Amino acid sequence: MGSVSLKIGDGTARFRRATLCSSAVNILMLLSVLTTNLFALYAFTSSPKDHHTQHLLHHTQKNISLISEQVSLILREIDSSQKKLAQMEKELLGYESFDLSRPNIANELKLFLHHHQLPLGKDSRSGITEMVASVGHSCEKSADFLSQYMNYKVSGPCPDDWSLAQRLILRGCEPLPRRRCFAKTVPKVGLAPFPFSLWKNVSAKIVTWSGLGCKNFECLNTKKLSRECVGCFDLVNGADNQRFVKARSKNDFVIDDVLALGGGGIRIGFDIGGGSGTFAARMAERNMTVITNSLNIDAPYSEFIAARGLFPLFLSLDHTFPFYDNVFDLVHAASGLDVGGKPDKFEFLMFDIDRILRPGGLFWLDNFHCFNEERKRELTRLIERFGYKKLKWVVGDRVDAASGSTKSEVYLSAVLQKPVRV
Template structure:
């Protein structure tokens, strides 16, 4: 039989108090759960608000109203851009930390992958900011906007790739980590590609040069590339497109014929030249070649006697030396060298007859000089006077130059050129200055520049330039580099 406990009023009061206490404890638990949850929601909302707009996060316009005075839409656009700039800064800081991390080789692969991923995201963000029509970057360039000091602590273009919008340039200059994540024998764990500093002053031309479809045929723009090189944008970036070539390229002539015979016209792209064949250049009736080499495509008459004959009809001057005379100074010692001149490779062709290998450095001044030299069976080096010679120290027996480094060149630039030539010449090597001409009043300064080398004078001639009414002078010399002790 069931029994029922009948609660007294006192027991009922105590039970009600217990229930109230339990409810209070439950409410306290709910509060402890609700308050952190609410705080988490608030923080999430604040973070999203900060990402999309400073206004909704801060709740006032006083902080950002100076960014753009032109209405709320302009403010929101610029705030968006500034926010992206903050993200860019955070990514750059993370990349800097990754560069400083020295981890075990087994873990370095993940670090490089993370760095490459962040670099790609960084490039996309910067491209979006720079291409935005109302972006803060554009406004900054127009002088109407400046970043808040807390937004970007670094200078605007900290890396070369940040300056350009063309994605091929950005990809080229970006650091390329080694796939295995290990350092090479030079202590580098990545490949660092470079472009000339003057490329930043020729942004439009360089981006035009790098505007192509990957894997397709390159534009016929070698002239644009040469313009960039001559103006100091050198070295140029590599490209991922196929260079154009003549459609009807014929097999070159055999070496015993090619040295003194005009090449086949079909082996040259003539689209960027005024002359459209070698006969036009050889005849030179319209002076369409480079003025310092107006007749150098005339192999049979003008070029054949050079450096081997001093006859009255050989176009030589009183300041010219014969190859046999120069090589006779050091019999059997001159084997390899560089000809830094404007020409079609005749000096190298003549030196080959004396068993000396010469590389000809030149660029295409209004005519296909490089193609001509190669089709003659010689080695062209496509090089401007701005570049450091691509040879190691103390390796060449001879450097020859004629009708190129003349009285137009700045004396400080000449110093840099001569010191670089000294670097690649071996001790006992010869520097052959061939018919350097300048104004008579400047002769002393130029002679002092050559004397600065402190080379031994083997030959030294100064003669008047007859076609300039005694206002210009020729200077020729053969100088020997002295031995220098290692220190």
């Protein structure tokens, strides 16, 4: 009764109708009707010679009636299945993700989610007849927050609500709907030219502090924002000034040593959870381009990275990376790679990393915090499933002095090379 073909990358769902089956059934129904009419004509125009002939004719008519009933039942089943397929198509394309009739839904959200008919009717390649707005299906679970986000004056200034947008993203509501308002602007005065911008402290006046506990970088540098960001906003005197060029422990790899493992083929990279962008800065010094994925969790990471002349990507790890397959020479990740310690989510994330890394490219796992030995074994088994070549592999214990703890913790650092799969 037809097959369903989903193409996840572009968010469309395509349905191939069971045209062959439908045609066969229609032919069968036509033959059944013709046969019935012929027998009926024969019954009314001929004079049966004996009782046996009448009985045979009656039996034949009864069989034809049963066949007609069966054909009708099949047609009803086909019609029901086609309705179910149409319903599935609507759900997969997001036609019924939101109940726009309920109260407190912003008019702008209704307008953005309104279906737009294709000007030339049904598209022959995708099978769709309407354009559906690009918005995450998980947004429906946060409809109140989403409606608040879309409640603004058209062509006016956008509300200062980036923290609300980030809250929606962290709830899985991405991509967010577009808005027809002007984002708040902060004058970027005093930006240093590249490459001097890589290691020049950024002025607190050129970033947005709304929604954050700290209101300046001096405050941020006194806090442990993550395992990779302790004083990371002090580019002159902070620990990041020596990071990747001077090893603090056996788990710290020097960037030039890692790049040498790539045989000179490292040009572009992706840094996951890259803090203030220091890894990208070190790569930029070597004429290599790195995109840094980071959210503004407790600090203005995105604006800070951009002020250094680097490329920030405001995206959660629950979102498919918006890159084509096999495009990066290197992917760098630290403990920020861990998605709440959930094995299933981590496995999906690892497969997406593998997807964007080219064959022969390097995956640098930098000081990944293993909570215990079992966690380390799970991670090791997962990595081994990909068949990567272990160019460097170091497991070590260390005390995280910045946290004030005296307990030794397990860290894994590795440089792995993606194989060529056939």
